[in-house]
Structure formats: structure tokens, C-alpha cells
Amino acid sequence: xxxxxxxxxxxxxxxxxxxxxxxxxxxxxxxxxxxxxxxxxxxxxxxxxxxxxxxxxxxxxxxxxxxxxxxxxxxxxxxxxxxxxxxxxxxxxxxxxxxxxxxxxxxxxxxxxxxxxxxxxxxxxxxxxxxxxxxxxxxxxxxxxxxxxxxxxxxxxxxxxxxxxxxxxxxxxxxxxxxxxxxxxxxxxxxxxxxxxxxxxxxxxxxxxxxxxxxxxxxxxxxxxxxxxxxxxxxxxxxxxxxxxxxxxxxxxxxxxxxxxxxxxxxxxxxxxxxxxxxxxxxxxxxxxxxxxxxxxxxxxxxxxxxxxxxxxxxxxxxxxxxxxxxxxxxxxxxxxxxxxxxxxxxxxxxxxxxxxxxxxxxxxxxxxxxxxxxxxxxxxxxxxxxxxxxxxxxxxxxxxxxxxxxxxxxxxxxxxxxxxxxxxxxxxxxxxxxxxxxxxxxxxxxxxxxxxxxxxxxxxxxxxxxxxxxxxxxxxxxxxxxxxxxxxxxxxxxxxxxxxxxxxxxxxxxxxxxxxxxxxxxxxxxxxxxxxxxxxxxxxxxxxxxxxxxxxxxxxxxxxxx
Amino acid sequence: xxxxxxxxxxxxxxxxxxxxxxxxxxxxxxxxxxxxxxxxxxxxxxxxxxxxxxxxxxxxxxxxxxxxxxxxxxxxxxxxxxxxxxxxxxxxxxxxxxxxxxxxxxxxxxxxxxxxxxxxxxxxxxxxxxxxxxxxxxxxxxxxxxxxxxxxxxxxxxxxx
Numbered sequence: 001x002x003x004x005x006x007x008x009x010x011x012x013x014x015x016x017x018x019x020x021x022x023x024x025x026x027x028x029x030x031x032x033x034x035x036x037x038x039x040x041x042x043x044x045x046x047x048x049x050x051x052x053x054x055x056x057x058x059x060x061x062x063x064x065x066x067x068x069x070x071x072x073x074x075x076x077x078x079x080x081x082x083x084x085x086x087x088x089x090x091x092x093x094x095x096x097x098x099x100x101x102x103x104x105x106x107x108x109x110x111x112x113x114x115x116x117x118x119x120x121x122x123x124x125x126x127x128x129x130x131x132x133x134x135x136x137x138x139x140x141x142x143x144x145x146x147x148x149x150x151x152x153x154x155x156x157x158x159x160x161x162x163x164x165x166x167x168x169x170x171x172x173x174x175x176x177x178x179x180x181x182x183x184x185x186x187x188x189x190x191x192x193x194x195x196x197x198x199x200x201x202x203x204x205x206x207x208x209x210x211x212x213x214x215x216x217x218x219x220x221x222x223x224x225x226x227x228x229x230x231x232x233x234x235x236x237x238x239x240x241x242x243x244x245x246x247x248x249x250x251x252x253x254x255x256x257x258x259x260x261x262x263x264x265x266x267x268x269x270x271x272x273x274x275x276x277x278x279x280x281x282x283x284x285x286x287x288x289x290x291x292x293x294x295x296x297x298x299x300x301x302x303x304x305x306x307x308x309x310x311x312x313x314x315x316x317x318x319x320x321x322x323x324x325x326x327x328x329x330x331x332x333x334x335x336x337x338x339x340x341x342x343x344x345x346x347x348x349x350x351x352x353x354x355x356x357x358x359x360x361x362x363x364x365x366x367x368x369x370x371x372x373x374x375x376x377x378x379x380x381x382x383x384x385x386x387x388x389x390x391x392x393x394x395x396x397x398x399x400x401x402x403x404x405x406x407x408x409x410x411x412x413x414x415x416x417x418x419x420x421x422x423x424x425x426x427x428x429x430x431x432x433x434x435x436x437x438x439x440x441x442x443x444x445x446x447x448x449x450x451x452x453x454x455x456x457x458x459x460x461x462x463x464x465x466x467x468x469x470x471x472x473x474x475x476x477x478x479x480x481x482x483x484x485x486x487x488x489x490x491x492x493x494x495x496x497x498x499x500x501x502x503x504x505x506x507x508x509x510x511x512x513x514x515x516x517x518x519x520x521x522x523x524x525x526x527x528x529x530x531x532x533x534x535x536x537x538x539x540x541x542x543x544x545x546x547x548x549x550x551x552x553x554x555x556x557x558x559x560x561x562x563x
Numbered sequence: 564x565x566x567x568x569x570x571x572x573x574x575x576x577x578x579x580x581x582x583x584x585x586x587x588x589x590x591x592x593x594x595x596x597x598x599x600x601x602x603x604x605x606x607x608x609x610x611x612x613x614x615x616x617x618x619x620x621x622x623x624x625x626x627x628x629x630x631x632x633x634x635x636x637x638x639x640x641x642x643x644x645x646x647x648x649x650x651x652x653x654x655x656x657x658x659x660x661x662x663x664x665x666x667x668x669x670x671x672x673x674x675x676x677x678x679x680x681x682x683x684x685x686x687x688x689x690x691x692x693x694x695x696x697x698x699x700x701x702x703x704x705x706x707x708x709x710x711x712x713x714x715x716x717x718x719x720x721x722x723x724x
Binding site for chain 1: 577581631634
């Protein structure tokens with residue numbers, strides 16, 4: 001225990017706890033039961049960003065966490081405020097992002113009585129949080145907050161929710177912040193088992209066709225340097241999943257791009273023909289594996305993961321190593337030597353040449369891939385945040401990512417409306433970076449109210465809307481599998497995005513010609529303020545290539561120009 | 564396959580819901596569940612009987628281990644163990660058949676814990692088979708009500724896992 005106990009209210013203690021956890025910013029929205037806490041925030045020495053919808057608060061907290069590696073913090077009131085966090089909490093849970101979500105709750109004496117703005121948020125979020133708490137005694141508040149930050153940020157990271165009844169915020173306690181946490185049921189394995197590391201090294205000894213399949217765990221454990229050293233020592237190619245993008249430099253010749261449904265053909269072919277697959281911080285998502293029974297059929301699988309529950313969950317693993325990816329890759333690199341992969345890398349080079357990612361550019365209509373190439377050229381060091389849909393896949397395919405935490409996207413949950421608020425969090429976490437929200441016209445409308453937030457606070461974000469007047473990804477599936485019956489996916493002319501931006505007081509730019517694309521991006525960068533660019537793109541452009549759902553990942557089709 | 568799981572958990576509110584949720588989410592029906600405190604009052608022990616696919620169950624056990632409030636998960640099926648359940652059975656009884664019922668109770672080393680003019684309440688302890696057997700024998704008299712505690716189990720020998 002540190003310091004001598006000071007008498008204070010729960011609300012004051014809440015702020016003190018945030019100080020102790022070095023929280024710089026919280027994303028929130030006030031409400032009745034939060035009044036004592038908001039009164040303390042009035043002159044607290046931490047930044048509170050007022051959003052326009054609680055869903056934006058939770059996504060922004062996640063964007064902040066992903067951009068910085070720190071724990072994201074959000075705050076919402078009881079009832080609807082709390083339930084509005086649910087999607088974002090589920091999103092952080094699926095992608096293992098450290099977050100602490102605080103919710104106000106009706107007074108303890110009224111719990112369970114259907115009080116005004118009461119919702120059982122601990123019950124609701126039980127399956128989508130790493131852990132959650134309902135504070136029952138103000139004396140427990142410091143310990144619970146300490147534990148919440150500890151649980152969120154250690155082991156496999158994830159969201160923790162702390163529900164605080166109103167009376168807890170006004171009750172008094174002798175405030176002492178604990179130095180340590182004692183959780184006898186929570187002891188995550190950090191260091192990989194030395195025997196298993198040795199076994200992995202011996203499996204790799206004879207490898208002729210190794211492939212490293214790296215995911216979000218590499219980003220989460222800050223293991224990208226170790227991954228690069230490991231791949232280069234082994235001379236093994238690397239594919240990164242959607243959440244692993246940035247974990248390996250895209251311009252490295254060992255890089256294969258993304259695997260899976262909209263991955264590169266050569267990444268998929270390489271996985272399928274590999275003799276050793278080294279999976280690092282991944283969970284064999286169905287969008288990566290396709291048909292699991294024919295995934296990497298000839299490979300011995302080494303799986304490095306912090307979560308023992310991920311081992312052999314989807315794919316039978318030969319050598320599991322449970323622990324922190326950075327630590328394990330660091331010790332593995334000392335035990336392996338270069339594999340004889342010359343023939344293998346030659347074969348991959350041939351695939352790269354014969355089956356590249358491609359699109360057919362045009363000068364009369366804007367191709368979405370072209371926009372991303374231009375963004376990559378104008379601001380190569382930008383953080384790209386995406387919504388969910390076609391634009392997300394193009395952003396994963398056509399931007400040249402060089403470092404971790406520069407690609408932020410909703411992976412597991414696939415949450416439309418995620419990107420814009422996440423971009424706000426990313427920008428506040430990394431003010432030195434240009435942040436671009438790559439968006440679709442559908443996704444953007446799910447959280448467009450946050451224009452008010454970025455204008456009021458003058459947060460420089462470039463919103464690049466890839467406007468095709470469709471809910472494009474669903475339309476693509478309808479075109480391919482439902483005879484072009486575009487059932488409820490047409491949203492053309494729903495809003496004039498430029499006027500919308502201007503109504504909020506932001507800069508709006510409409511781009512309809514390919515020749516104007518680059519200049520518009522440059523103008524937006526120069527403006528260094530809230531800017532929305534409405535790119536009117538080829539309406540029925542498909543994301544290509546594509547593995548149909550349920551097929552093996554080498555059954556990958558070109559869709560470009562099939563319309 | 565039938566599994567008997569012993570789950571040691573923090574004796575706190577909400578733990579049961581967390582544990583039960585991991586089963587229900589996967590469509591697992593819990594056949595039997597018994598919860599009570601242990602020699603350490605801050606710990607509760609859950610004994611859970613489930614039937615299900617081994618691979619899915621392995622996943623459930625791993626997920627149980629991930630719960631912050633779960634201290635340990637033991638699959639008792641992997642070792643020798645003893646299990647017992649207690650049932651209270653209220654059965655129709657009058658002067659004509661009371662003696663016959665008492666005879667059954669004696670054979671099963673059960674006990675009569677309440678007597679009324681038209682019923683008897685019987686307490687019986689045993690494994691699942693024994694409880695099923697006495698239930699079958701009492702059924703012809705008319706079982707009015709039946710309550711079971713759920714199975715509790717410990718592994719054999721001096722080891723405490």
C-alpha cells in the first residue's frame with residue numbers, strides 16, 4: 001500500500017484511480033447516475049472527450065488502445081448508455097484489445113427493481129468481457145479498478161467492465177490504491193515452455209517450405225521486431241492476418257500479404273503447400289482457414305499463443321507454445337538456423353509474378369484501389385482506420401504498411417460504424433500521425449454524428465468515403481450467389497456528404513474523377529483539420545480475389561472485371 | 564460421453580452465471596449441478612455433470628480455466644472417484660401399503676424423514692443408479708414430489724488435486 005489514506009467520495013476515488021493508472025484520456029458521455037463522477041471530472045487533470053453517442057466512446061477507446069498499445073477507457077451512464085457500449089465491448093473482446101469500460105448504475109438499493117435507466121450490464125456483457133464487476137462497496141472500488149486494468153492489459157488482452165452504482169460514487173472511503181493485485185484464479189503464462197520451444201526448433205530444422213502465419217497477437221505483444229528477425233533468420237515467408245497487418249513490413253520480400261478469403265493468391269497457395277506452418281498470435285479464424293479440413297494439409301503446425309484455449313481449437317496443433325509472442329519468438333530465434341528455402345522462395349516469387357493482386361485502372365471512373373495507392377503515396381506513414389466492408393478489404397490489400405499499429409480495423413466482429421470513432425481515438429493517441437478513416441458510404445452513416453465531436457474539438461481526421469451507393473460487400477455476395485438480386489443494398493443518393501460535412505463545420509470535398517484523387521488527398525492533409533472526402537467510385541467494383549465461403553483457400557477466384 | 568467436472572471457484576456473486584454461460588452458449592445441457600462452500604469458506608466447489616462431444620468439452624474446460632473467478636477445473640473422469648447424490652421423495656402412502664414402502668426404504672438404507680396420513684417422505688443417498696432404482700420401485704405407489712441435490716464427487720485416495 002502506498003501513501004496515507006485520504007478520506008474522499010467514490011467519485012473522487014474514481015478519478016484518483018485513473019491518475020494512478022496513468023490514464024490520459026477517457027471517452028465518455030454523461031448521464032443522471034454519473035453526475036457525481038462528472039462533477040469530479042470538471043476539474044480533473046485528464047482529458048475527457050465528449051462524444052455524441054456512447055458507441056463512439058467505446059470504439060474511440062479501442063482505436064486509442066490499438067494506436068498506442070495502452071488501455072483504452074470509456075465511460076457511459078446506466079441503462080441505454082451502458083447498452084450502447086455493448087457492440088464496442090464485443091468488438092474489443094473479439095480482437096483482444098485492452099479496454100476498461102466504466103458504466104454508471106442505479107443506486108444499489110434500487111438494483112433489480114426496474115428503476116429508471118436500469119440495465120443489468122454485467123449480466124449482458126458477461127460473454128463479451130474478459131471479466132466484469134458490479135461494485136458493491138465503495139471500499140472495494142480502488143481494488144476493483146486496479147484489477148480491471150491489470151486483467152485488461154495482461155495475458156490475452158481484452159475488455160473489462162466496471163459497473164458503479166450511484167451511491168458508490170457518493171459514499172466515502174479512506175482512499176488507498178493497492179500496489180499489487182491478488183487474483184488466485186488468474187495467472188497467465190508469459191514465458192513459453194523451454195521444452196516446447198526446443199521442439200519447435202527441431203521441427204523447423206528440416207523445414208523446406210515453412211510459412212509464418214502471424215496475427216493480432218504480434219501487434220498486441222509488440223513482437224514485430226522479433227518476428228522480422230525470426231523470419232529473416234529462417235528465410236521463411238510471412239503472411240499477416242487482417243489484425244496482424246503492420247506486424248511485418250509489407251515491402252519486405254518475405255512478405256506474402258494477407259491470407260484467406262480476400263487474401264493474396266500467393267499467401268493462400270503458400271499456406272496450402274507449406275510443410276511447417278508457424279502460427280503466431282492467431283486464432284485460425286474461418287475467414288483465414290476457409291474449409292478447415294483442407295487447410296494447410298501437409299503442414300506440421302507450430303502454434304504460439306498467449307491463450308491456451310486457442311490451441312487446437314480449430315486446427316490440430318503439433319507443437320503448441322503457450323506464452324507471450326515477443327518472448328517466445330525472441331528465444332526461438334536463437335535456436336533456429338536458416339532453412340534451405342531457396343527453391344520455396346523461388347516458387348513463391350513465381351506465384352507472386354503470375355498471380356499478383358491486381359485491378360484494372362480506368363481514367364473515366366475512380367477505382368477504389370487507386371485511391372488507396374494515392375493515399376499510400378501522399379501520406380505513407382498514416383494510420384489507416386477502416387469501417388467494415390469492401391473498402392476495408394481494399395485498405396488491407398492496397399496500402400503499404402510498414403509498422404505496427406498503423407492499420408486499425410474491426411476484425412472478428414466486423415462492426416460497421418467502427419472506423420470513424422476508432423480514428424478519433426487513434427488520432428488522440430497519436431497526434432503526430434495523419435489518421436485516415438477509410439470508409440464506405442454505408443458504414444459512415446452508422447456513426448456520422450461524430451462529425452460534431454471532431455469539429456467541436458478540432459480533431460484533424462481525414463474521412464475518405466468510398467461512395468458506391470451500395471452496401472457493397474453484401475451487394476457483391478448478392479451478385480455472386482443470389483443472381484444479382486440486390487435486396488435492400490442500394491443506398492444511392494441517401495445524403496450529400498459534402499453538405500453534411502459543411503453542416504457540421506468541416507471541410508467537404510467531392511471527387512468524381514481519377515485525375516482529382518491525389519490533389520484532394522493533398523488538400524485534406526494540408527487542411528490539418530476535420531475533412532471529409534466523398535470519393536464517388538466505380539459502383540460495382542468487387543473485392544478480388546475471393547475464396548467462396550466454405551471452400552479451401554487455394555480455390556481462390558479472380559473477380560476483377562467479371563461484372 | 565458423460566463427464567464429471569469439479570470446478571473450484573471464488574465464493575462470489577455471479578460466478579455461477581459465468582460458469583453456466585460457458586455451457587449454455589455451446590448448447591450443452593448441464594445434467595446435474597451442485598454448488599457449495601468448501602473447507603475454505605472463500606472457495607466454492609461446483610460439481611458439474613455434462614454429456615457431450617469430448618472436443619467441445621475440452622474447449623469448455625479451457626474456457627472455464629480462463630474465467631478469473633475459476634481457480635481450478637478437474638475432469639474427474641480421468642481418475643478414480645466417488646460420487647453421491649441425495650434425493651427427497653414424497654410418495655403416496657396409507658395404512659395398506661405403508662409397510663411395503665418401509666421395506667423398500669430399509670433395503671435401500673434410505674430413511675423416512677416425514678410421515679403424514681397419506682404420504683411418506685424418504686431421504687435416500689447414493690449414486691445415480693441407486694436413486695434411479697428406488698425411484699422405479701416407488702413409482703407404482705405414486706410419487707407426489709421429488710427433489711435431488713445433484714451429484715457431488717471427490718477423487719479416491721488421499722490426493723487432493
